[in-house]
Amino acid sequence: MTARPDANGLWFSDLTRLVEPRSIVLVGASEKPDSIGARTFENLTVYSQFQGDLYLVNPGRKEIHGRPCYPSVRDLGAVPDLAILAVRADMVLDSLRECGECGVKFAIVFTSGFGETGDEGRAVEAEMRAIVANTGMRIYGPNCPGLNNMNARLGMTFSPAWRIDHARPGPIGVATQGGGLGRSFIQSMDRGVGIGLWCSGGNEADLEVSDYIHYMADAPDIKVIVTTLEGVRNGPRFMAAALHAARRGKPIVALKVGKSEIGAKAAASHTAAIAGVAEINSAVFRQLGIIEVDDIDELIDVASLLSRATPTGKEQLAVYSFSGGTAALCTDMVGIAGLTLSKFAPETLEALSRALPGYAAFDNPVDVTAEVLVNAEVGYAALKATASDPNTDLVLVPIPVEYGKTSAMLADSMVRVQSEDSTPIVPVWMSDRTGEGHRKMIEGGLMPMRAVGNTVLAVKRFIEYGKWRAQFNPDWRPLAEAAPRKAEGDSTALSEAGGKTLLAGAGVTVPGGVVATSADEAARAFRNVAAQGTGKVVMKIVSAAITHKTDIGGVRLGIASEDAARAAFEEIHANGCKAAPADRIEGVLVEPMLPSPFVEAVVGIHRDEVFGHVCTFGLGGVAIELFKDVSRRLLPLTPQSARAMIAETRCHELLKGHRGQAAFDIEALADTLVKLSDFVARHADRIDELEINPLAVRPQGQGVVALDAVIAFRGTEPSQW
Known part of the structure; x- marks a missing residue:
């Protein structure tokens, strides 16, 4: 069996001999009516058109229905392409080891009682993966209904429905994690839908939906790929398989179950907090060209069309x-x-x-x-x-x-x-x-x-x-495919001043501010800073331990004199010390107050545990959590995808110049999105979250300014990057 890298360098095994084996061994073959071994034998010999060699293994029988039966795979005198295991759970590991050591390329495991039962079952699945690593044999299942190749009229399944499931072969391939929803789609044959292949991988101890999608992308008899998902186990592999299908011109129609989110984790940034699992999944699907639907009827209708x-x-x-x-x-x-x-x-x-x-x-x-x-x-x-x-x-x-x-x-x-x-x-x-x-x-x-x-x-x-x-740009690849593993250690937040220093180094415009550590320093900072803007300044607490500064009384706007700057320092610093230990307070940031007009936008990038870094853009300030007017993209961004992100939001109308107002600097905004994407890509192993809220988008030709910044990182200090 050969394994081949796709265009992105991720390895996918060639599944041809799983889907169309030249020879099969049925381990656990039986004559007992309605047993799994008997129904599988019947499906292979009566209701399929399998022309290859079929071997039977059952140490308790010499023959089954006139065919010879062997005590073990080692006794066959041949090496089948595929082993189908219809044995008890306690016999599965030994059977798999025997098949792998004999050189069998693939094994389908019907048996349940593994990962779905808890930690002990998951430990057994880990042993299955060890067999894969040691022998090179790939495992389909366990806890699965089998594999149905309708176009070849080959039912490698114990289901009694197989005898009618091959009634209408066709150009649709189906890759599912669960059996029930998959079979519901299969039965759309009665509505005229032609289905060529159904892979339902059960617990996916080894092979997973991504592998089947990748195979179907190359299969000449498959034109459309359908998938039902409970979750994505390996984000980079899934994305690589989906993009492989897109490059081959094969649409994917997906039904993702489990969309509701219970107990969203706390996050430092607003954008990470509102980026629920379902929202991220949907955004990734859209970017990869996966057509997401909401129920089985829609899945059937879209795929058939x-x-x-x-x-x-x-x-x-x-x-x-x-x-x-x-x-x-x-x-x-x-x-x-x-x-x-x-x-x-x-x-x-x-x-x-x-x-x-x-x-x-x-x-x-x-x-x-x-x-x-x-x-x-x-x-x-x-x-x-x-x-x-x-x-x-x-x-x-x-x-x-x-x-x-x-x-x-x-x-x-x-x-x-x-x-x-x-x-x-x-x-x-x-x-x-x-x-x-x-x-x-x-x-x-x-x-x-x-x-x-x-x-x-x-x-x-x-x-x-x-x-x-x-x-569609076939040359685009998500950052997560090539990004290194995240650095060791816990995530640490930078203060606003520290975050803005990093952003300035990345080419993002920030106000020219000064961190004051006393009331007198604040007054001197006022003299130097006020002249840069409107004659007024903004003062904010500086502490990595305080993310939402307004909530604790850590922000004052419109400071117009040195005396007011001194008083504001004392008040802000005192409020900061109530919210965080004194040794976590760096001082008070004094910045020029930006003149109007400008639109407050938000840009956030956070590391999704499945798909990697995701960028969120939308209407900023306090409005983000209220209106959630956002668009999302996987990194890296291009100038084209950045402009598309902006255009997808309702706040785009404000930026273009609503009701005769002057337009704002959309090109500078798009350029900043790309700069932030490039910055995170260079430090993908370290950066967990980055947010600018608000990002002030000024009138056309005047650029953008990052008025606040949150950056959470892990590993070495930014000064050593």
Whole structure:
């Protein structure tokens, strides 16, 4: 078995002989009815089309159903590509060692009773990984339902559902952690969805979802990848696999469960505090081009649509129905979703006017009236004209009721037109009653959806993915793929003054301030600093132990005289000593007060434990926690991604110049985001959190100024970086 690095240097094993083995040994084969060993044997021999060598191991049997049975893998006289283990939990480790030592490439472990049971079970899984390290054999499972290769009609599973699960092979690959949600998707075959491969890795003691995604990205028979996730075990590998799929042009549709966050950890910065697990996951998915959905129906609808066409992001829609009210409902939902109806070309309107009665509505949306229910050729001609329109990229056909033979006639027209025209026709079967028409659509490859709202949402996801593809930079790689491990030791916060010194060294503009350690020094600092700005100064407590200075009375604005500076020092210093030990107080920072106008933004970068450093940008000041008007990106940022982050937020309207006001310096803001990204990238092992709140964005051409700074680091002091 060979392992190969992807373009990012992360190693992924070639899973070809797991998915399509030339030879299999079933360890724990049995004739006992309904046992795992018996059902697996039956699936391999009766309900599969496996043409390779099948070996059986059971020390208590000489043969099973006329096939020879061996006492151990060592006795086979051959080395199979794959071992399937259908044995008790206490026999799994010995069986795995034997397979690995004999040179077996892969092992599928059905057995449960490991990591899901607690620490003792996790310790056994650690021993499984040791077997992988010592022998090179890769392990699929344990606690899994097996692997189903529908396109090869090979069921390496004990499930009695396999006999019908291969009914409709196709271009969708499915990679799941759990079996139930995966099988729910698999059963969408009954709706016409073609599925080629299902990998459900259970506890993922060794191989994980990332490995299956990476394999499917290269598999020639897979066009779309579907995944259901409870969590991402290894962020860099997952991101590498997703980007590998993106570079291969394979969309990934993901359902992430466990989105709610209970007990968010305390963090020094606002941006880290509001960056919940679900928010980070969603931001990472968007950046990687993964289409995140909210339930199984949406997963099915989006994947089925992607399996039929590749979006450009510029799609325009036509609505076609025999019911005026239904056409209006669908059109409303298209408009609410922000999608675009196509404007029919003159030749399309002419063809529709010839085909339809004069009272029909043939300008998009098309209401063909009940005439199509009695005249098959009218329905065919009208739908043909609609699908052939040069401005139309996709046709929605909402069907409100089951009409027996007339529904079947409509289905025949749709299947016929789809065979002649590449524009996807998407039927929406809205009735709870199905019949011959519904069946004909499925048999014709049309994959009817179940509700207008679901359909429009799926189309929106489809188009958004096309927009993402159009701007995707295949050369971009997340920082976490190459970043060194975080430095040893606990995280330590710098004071604002220390943080601003670092930022200034990174090229970020900061006020020219002075740290005063006495009231007299504060007065002298006022004389030197006030002249730099408005004639007034801002004074703030300086202590790494005090992050939220305003809360403890540690900030005073608009100081306009030396006497006021002395008094402010005494008050601020006293408040600081109440909030932190005196030896943790460095003094009071005296800075020039920045003249208006400016917009308060926030930039925060924090280390996510799964995906690495994430940048958050949005409306700053106290508004960040109230409005949470933010966008997020993985590092490193580029000038293009920095500008895109800014444009995604509502505060972008303020920055552009709201209601005739002058515009602010968006280019300087984007440049600062990139500088901060570069700074963190250079010290990725040390920096845990960095936040500037507020970052004052001044009028166009006047730049930005970091008015506050929080930096938390680990390892050596910044002076030694």
